[in-house]
Amino acid sequence: QLQIVQSGGGLVQPGGSLTLSCAPSGFSLDYYAIGWFRQAPGKEREGILSINSADVVTYASDAVKGRFTASKDSAQTTAYLQMTRLKPEDTAIYYCAAEFDRLGTVNVTAQSRGYWGQGTQVTVSS
Numbered sequence: 001q002l003q004i005v006q007s008g009g010g011l012v013q014p015g016g017s018l019t020l021s022c023a024p025s026g027f028s029l030d031y032y033a034i035g036w037f038r039q040a041p042g043k044e045r046e047g048i049l050s051i052n053s054a055d056v057v058t059y060a061s062d063a064v065k066g067r068f069t070a071s072k073d074s075a076q077t078t079a080y081l082q083m084t085r086l087k088p089e090d091t092a093i094y095y096c097a098a099e100f101d102r103l104g105t106v107n108v109t110a111q112s113r114g115y116w117g118q119g120t121q122v123t124v125s126s
Contacts, residue, residue: 001025006095013126018083020096033050033099033101036094039095047108049068067085068083068084093120
């Protein structure tokens with residue numbers, strides 16, 4: 001069964017850093033764009049970062065610009081969301097999504113029909 005498995009997350013103090021991982025099962029991330037999303041309690045899921053299959057950023061929300069970085073490893077086995085200078089308002093369930101992108105033109109959105117991770121909780125609190 002093709003799926004995405006997320007890992008990372010947890011409790012971190014304000015100003016701290018955390019890295020989330022997103023690993024496919026049954027396929028590699030070659031030719032896949034990656035989108036990162038989050039959903040805070042009582043709010044809709046929002047997109048925060050998207051990279052195309054060439055690892056070019058296609059979307060970055062103002063809330064995370066300059067603090068969060070999306071990437072994939074060179075072997076195309078894992079995607080990462082590196083989060084720095086975390087704030088309490090970053091507290092949410094974080095999701096990744098992988099969508100096939102042979103031409104490098106895909107911007108992964110919340111309506112993506114690609115593969116979604118199961119979500120992981122990030123809590124920023126002292």
